[in-house]
Amino acid sequence: MHREPVKERERIKPPDVLNYPFEPPKADGSHVEIAPGLLWLRMPMPMTLDHINVYLLRDGEGWAVVDTGLGIPRTFELWEQIFTEKLAGQPLTRLICTHCHYDHAGAAHWLQERFDVPLLMTYGEFMMLRSLMGPPPDPMPQSHCDFYAKAGVTDEELGVMVSAMRKDPFMPKHPHSYQRIRPGEVLQIGERKWRVVLGEGHSPEHACLYNEAEGILLAGDQVLPRITSNVMVTPIEPEGNPLKYWMDSLHRLRELPANTLVLPSHQGVFYGLHERLDQVREHHEQQFDLIKEHLLEVGKASAAELMVVLFPRLRGPIDRLMALGETIAHLNLLKHAGVLLRQSGTGKIEYFSLA
Template identity: 35%
Template sequence: MTLHFPITTIPGPGETLEVAPGILWARLALPFRLNHVNVYFIEDDGGWAILDSGISNPETRAAWQALLDGPMAGQNFTRLIITHHHPDHIGNAGWLCEKLGIELQTSAGSFLSFLNLAQAPAALEFDPHTRFYARHGMSPEGSKLVSTLGLGYLRMISTPPVSYRRLRQGMELRIGGRSFQVLTGDGHSIEQVMLYAPSDNLFLAADQVIERISPNISVFASEPHANPLGDYLASLGQIRASVPEDALVLSGHHRPFGGLHRRCDELAEHHVERCDLIEQACAGAPKSTNDLVPVLFSGKLDAHETSFAFSEALAHANYMVEQGRLRWIEEADRLMLERV
């Protein structure tokens, strides 16, 4: 089955678009190459539940005000559901919860990660982070740039609420007249929340399955031996087993689409191809993680894009080490990868 796009229009700034009965779609701008994030309003008992909040900056708060003064004027809001802890999804959550007087609902992994980012933003610039990049082949100048400007988006968050309601894998979440099955998946982020409504065959997929792009799969200095790519591929299998192929997929970015299983297969194949490219690159001589960035990503990258590209290259490397296809060796105080 090929992907298909049953909704042909996209909401403009300050607009909402009904994508299913009682579900409204809006877009908020982002200051990156991926220039928007999707948020959704789900009809609830006594008002509307909100899914995701956008990044924390003045432009996003102005965009929210335009929605609240425009298509959502006079509406009551019941809760804020956050899919995961990345700032383009959770960043504005504290501001929104306080402004609307609503409860935050998310996974434990997302909430604790939110707290960590909010309470120790300067930790990203500590020496262990810059040494982490340098150890994997980045220049001292590049290491400093990536750990400051490159990770600056992680600071674009509001003060978190003091409490939240936890969403868990396998629970049933009632929102208005609908019953949603809660799925959680790792890889793109820890314990990312997804919601499936069997009665309407609707799948709110967050960033785990998106049309056109693959979500970033990253390894950071805080967990240098993590295998998020293995976690992500396992999550795609779980989604295939839990949600029908013909569900309407509402993602965190880009358009609603149908053809879920096909897209899961495409995403898995994409990562297989990237692993093959890395293996070929390491066949002639050992390579550092930094050496692998241009193997996977062409063109000039700014500091923000370099941080994502480096972290994704390392995620593929760690996955292949666990597979037994590559191994780490040390050369002149740098970690290098060689083919087994």
């Protein structure tokens, strides 16, 4: 079961110490030139997070595309408009998707078919896109039902969440082929070289692209300026520890220069990479503290009970599903670190307590 998760709102909003050197483009086919041969555009999304940033990189006589937008008619219309008006018929040379979530790769199938371009992704992201970007299985496997029961979710609550997932209107058509890119690989795109920097946790093998000569990072969802990406455990890998991999990714990205210009997938282009990475790390440390403080007070709690502690304001069943997965990611990290114990309770429910 997989769906593009909502990005998590931060409980404590730090002062904005970031520098935004460009006004963002409207989500109507407009663009901002970040540097010669590097264009920033936006695609609209009919949801709370109402846009995704996409980028065009000059590539010889044509243009490479980084991320796609949702696989919906409005996205296709805008790409046609961009191709006809902005690019004046210059060809698209290749499509690069940072990761599998459908705001980033939802129009990949259409772009491949329409413009006859190769799709570049990491192996893990392409396989996730091909195998798991779709509605939940029907009927739900017993192991999936058990996963949610252990977390403290009732059958009725699970039914509401799964029903909402099955009504998701944005599930994409799957691309049929791709070219694999690997961490550390250098892509020559026009006159620029871009090194693939691996991100993990939000998705399995997220590809950021770093241009060392000009200090530019195409960051995807690994670094966002004002929201933090969802990092969740799912019934596919119930003992997974994605939040550890996410935190490790923050350390890797902090090795890049502090004056790097960050081109994220949502919100504004900014300077302040190290400051933002520190804010995200501190945010998750605050979440860990909330869990430990609550368990010190009540003794033990299920994942569903702790979800309410971390995410007291949720908008609906999809938010609850994503928030539960992220709560379990925090719990699994603390359990693997020896901070928490997990034990069986009544029925199938499992409870966490301080070690």
